[in-house]
Amino acid sequence: MSVADRLTGFLDTDQGGLTLAQVLRYIAVLIAVLFVLIPLYWMVATSLKDAAQIGVFPPNLVPDPATLEPYFEAWDTGPWGQYFINTVIVSSGATIGALAIATPAAYALARFDFPGSNPIYLLFMGLLMIPAQILLIPLYNLLANLGLVDTRLGLILVYSTFFLAFSVFLLHSFMTNLPESLEEAARIGGVPEWKIFGKVILPLVKPGLTATGMLIFVFTWNEFLFALTILQSEELYTISVGLQSFQGIHGATMYNQLFAMSTLATLPVVILFALFSDKFIEGIAGLEMQ
Amino acid sequence: MNIELNNITKRFGDLVAVNDLSMSIQDGEFITLVGPSGCGKTTTLRMIAGLETPTEGTIEFDGKDVTNASPQERKIAFVFQAYALYPHMTARKNMSFALEHTDVPEDEIDQRINEAASMLGIEGHLDKRPPSLSGGQQQRVALGRSIVRDPEIFLLDEPLSNLDAKLRVQMRAELQQLHQEIKTTTVYVTHDQEEAMTMSDRVAILNDGKLQQIDTPGVVYSQPANQFVAGFIGSPSMNFLDCQLDGSSKTLRTSAFSLQAPEEASEDVETLGVRPEELTIAPSGEGDLSAEVSVFEQIGSYNILYLENDDLDEELVAQVEGSNHFDPGERVDIQIDPTHIHLFDRDGDAVYNPPLPSKE
Numbered sequence: 001m002s003v004a005d006r007l008t009g010f011l012d013t014d015q016g017g018l019t020l021a022q023v024l025r026y027i028a029v030l031i032a033v034l035f036v037l038i039p040l041y042w043m044v045a046t047s048l049k050d051a052a053q054i055g056v057f058p059p060n061l062v063p064d065p066a067t068l069e070p071y072f073e074a075w076d077t078g079p080w081g082q083y084f085i086n087t088v089i090v091s092s093g094a095t096i097g098a099l100a101i102a103t104p105a106a107y108a109l110a111r112f113d114f115p116g117s118n119p120i121y122l123l124f125m126g127l128l129m130i131p132a133q134i135l136l137i138p139l140y141n142l143l144a145n146l147g148l149v150d151t152r153l154g155l156i157l158v159y160s161t162f163f164l165a166f167s168v169f170l171l172h173s174f175m176t177n178l179p180e181s182l183e184e185a186a187r188i189g190g191v192p193e194w195k196i197f198g199k200v201i202l203p204l205v206k207p208g209l210t211a212t213g214m215l216i217f218v219f220t221w222n223e224f225l226f227a228l229t230i231l232q233s234e235e236l237y238t239i240s241v242g243l244q245s246f247q248g249i250h251g252a253t254m255y256n257q258l259f260a261m262s263t264l265a266t267l268p269v270v271i272l273f274a275l276f277s278d279k280f281i282e283g284i285a286g287l288e289m290q
Numbered sequence: 291m292n293i294e295l296n297n298i299t300k301r302f303g304d305l306v307a308v309n310d311l312s313m314s315i316q317d318g319e320f321i322t323l324v325g326p327s328g329c330g331k332t333t334t335l336r337m338i339a340g341l342e343t344p345t346e347g348t349i350e351f352d353g354k355d356v357t358n359a360s361p362q363e364r365k366i367a368f369v370f371q372a373y374a375l376y377p378h379m380t381a382r383k384n385m386s387f388a389l390e391h392t393d394v395p396e397d398e399i400d401q402r403i404n405e406a407a408s409m410l411g412i413e414g415h416l417d418k419r420p421p422s423l424s425g426g427q428q429q430r431v432a433l434g435r436s437i438v439r440d441p442e443i444f445l446l447d448e449p450l451s452n453l454d455a456k457l458r459v460q461m462r463a464e465l466q467q468l469h470q471e472i473k474t475t476t477v478y479v480t481h482d483q484e485e486a487m488t489m490s491d492r493v494a495i496l497n498d499g500k501l502q503q504i505d506t507p508g509v510v511y512s513q514p515a516n517q518f519v520a521g522f523i524g525s526p527s528m529n530f531l532d533c534q535l536d537g538s539s540k541t542l543r544t545s546a547f548s549l550q551a552p553e554e555a556s557e558d559v560e561t562l563g564v565r566p567e568e569l570t571i572a573p574s575g576e577g578d579l580s581a582e583v584s585v586f587e588q589i590g591s592y593n594i595l596y597l598e599n600d601d602l603d604e605e606l607v608a609q610v611e612g613s614n615h616f617d618p619g620e621r622v623d624i625q626i627d628p629t630h631i632h633l634f635d636r637d638g639d640a641v642y643n644p645p646l647p648s649k650e
Contacts, residue, residue, distance in 0.1 A: 179372060179374065181370040181371075181372060181374035182374050182376060184341055184361070184368070184370070184374065185368065185370060185374040185435075186387065186388065187341075187360075187361055187362065188339060188340075188341075188361040188362060188366065188367070188368050188388075189362070189387065189388025189389075189391075189435075189439060190362035190388060190391055190392065191387065191388055191391055192391060195391070199387070200376055203378045204376075204377070204378065
C-alpha cells in the first residue's frame with residue numbers, strides 16, 4: 001500500500017478513519033504537548049551533561065555521555081536539603097492557611113444571604129485583578145511592622161493572603177454547585193450548622209479543595225518574587241531563591257548544575273500530581289460543569 | 291397534628307408565589323397540593339416546613355403559631371424531589387445522621403432504622419451509598435430517613451417525579467400503605483393530578499398562587515369549583531364548548547348542537563363542560579352531533595377519540611370502551627347526557643355541576 005493510499009484510508013471516515021478536523025485537532029494538541037515537553041526535556045537532558053557539553057554548538061540533543069555528576073556537584077554548592085524543607089513548610093503552610101480561611105468564607109458567601117454578602121464577594125473578585133507586584137512593598141512594610149520579615153511565617157502569611165481571593169473564588173463556585181436541599185435536609189433534622197459544614201459540605205467539596213490546594217501548592221512552590229524579597233537569611237531560602245543565588249556563586253552560570261537542581265525541584269510537584277491527578281481532574285471538571 | 295394556614299402570602303420581589311392562602315389540615319390527614327408548575331405548591335410546602343417564611347399570614351400547628359419557628363423546631367420530616375441523600379454516607383448513616391444530635395440512645399436509633407428498612411424493603415441496602423442504589427431504593431432511603439425521626443408531620447415534595455412510570459405506580463401504593471400504617475399528617479406536593487386523586491384524603495388545587503378548590507378527590511372531579519379545576523383534574527381533560535342559554539325554552543345552544551339545560555342553569559352561562567367519558571357513541575342518526583375521527587388512540591382498557599365537527603372551533607375528546615375501534619376519517623354520532631354536563635359563567639366559576647354519584 002502506498003503512502004497516499006494509507007493517508008486516504010487514514011482520512012476515510014467510512015473506514016473508521018479520522019476526519020480532517022480531527023487530524024488538525026490532533027496536530028494542535030501535539031504542538032501544545034511539545035511546547036510543554038521540549039523545555040522539560042531540555043532541562044533534564046542538560047542536567048545530565050558534563051561541563052564540556054555545555055555551550056557547544058550545535059547543542060547535543062542527547063547527553064553523551066550522560067552523567068549524574070552535575071547533581072552531586074550542585075548539591076554541594078549550598079544547603080539544598082534545607083531549601084527543600086523550607087519550601088515544603090512554606091508551601092504547605094500557605095496552602096493550609098489559605099484553604100482554612102477561604103473554605104468557611106466561600107461557604108458563607110455561597111449559602112448565607114447576609115447584608116453585604118454580594119459586595120464582599122465582589123471585593124474578593126476585585127482582589128484577583130490586583131497584580132502581585134503592587135502588593136509587594138505594602139506587604140513588606142506590614143511584615144516589617146509585625147517583625148515578620150525574614151521569617152517563614154511571614155512568607156506563609158503573605159502567600160495565604162495572596163491566594164485567599166483566588167481560593168474563595170474557586171471554592172465559591174464548587175459550593176454553589178451543591179444542591180441546597182442537602183443542607184436543608186440536615187437543618188430540618190436539627191443538625192447543628194457546624195456539623196452541616198463539616199460532615200456534609202466539606203466531604204462533598206473535597207475534589208474542589210484538592211484542586212484548589214494543589215494549585216496553591218504549585219504556585220507557592222515556584223514563587224520567586226515574594227520569597228526573594230521577604231527571606232534574607234540563606235537558611236530560610238526556598239528552592240526558587242536558592243536557584244537564583246546558585247547562579248551568583250559561580251559568576252558564569254553552570255547550566256547543567258542549575259538544571260540538575262531545577263529537575264529535583266520539579267520532582268515533588270510531579271509526584272504530587274501523579275498521586276492526586278484523579279482528584280485534581282475531578283475538581284477541575286466540577287468547575288467546568290457549572 | 292393539625293395544620294392551619296391563615297391568609298399566607300409569599301412574595302419573592304415582585305413575584306407573588308402564594309396569594310392569600312388559607313387551609314385547614316386535620317390530624318392524620320393525607321392532603322395533596324396539586325397544580326401546574328409555578329402555582330405555588332412547593333413554596334407552600336416549604337413555608338409549612340419553615341424553609342421559607344411567609345411575607346404575610348400565619349401558620350399554626352395544633353393552634354400554636356409556628357410562623358417564625360425554625361425547621362427543626364417544627365417536628366416535621368421533608369422528602370425532597372431529588373431525595374437530598376448525602377452521597378458520601380451509607381444508607382444507614384443517611385438515616386441516622388439527624389438522630390445523632392438528639393437524646394435518642396444509639397440502640398434505639400439502630401432499632402428504628404431496622405424497622406423502617408424492613409417496612410420499606412431496603413434491609414439489604416443499608417450499607418450501600420446512594421450512588422450505588424437505584425432510583426426506587428434511593429426514594430425508600432429518603433422516606434426511611436424521615437420515618438426514623440418519628441415526625442408529627444410528613445412533607446413530601448414531588449417524591450415520585452424522578453421515577454419511571456412503573457415504579458411510580460408501585461411507590462404510590464406503598465406510600466398509601468405507609469400512611470395507613472403510621473397515620474401521620476401528610477402534605478404531598480405533585481403536579482400529577484393522577485397521583486393527587488389516587489393517594490389523597492383531600493386534594494388542594496392551586497393556580498397562580500391561589501387556592502382554587504380543596505375537597506375530596508371525588509368532589510373535585512365531579513363538582514369542580516371552576517373551569518381551571520375542571521380542566522386540570524381528569525385525564526383526558528374535560529371538553530369545553532362556548533354556549534348560550536335560551537331562558538324561555540331552557541335550552542343550551544352551542545354552534546353545533548342544543549341540549550336541555552338543567553333547572554339550576556342561569557343566564558350568565560358561557561361555557562359547557564363535558565368529560566370525555568360522558569361523550570358516548572350513538573347509533574347513526576341518533577346522536578346530538580356528528581363528528582369525524584381525526585386521531586384514534588388505543589390505550590387498551592379504554593380508547594380515546596379526537597373528534598372534529600365543522601361547526602365547532604374546538605376539538606372534542608371522547609373516551610370509549612376498549613372494544614370500540616375507529617379509523618381516522620370515520621364519522622361517528624355523539625350523544626351527550628345532559629345530566630352529566632358542567633356549566634361555567636364568564637369568570638369561569640361553576641354555576642352547575644351534576645350531583646355526586648351515590649355509593650352503592
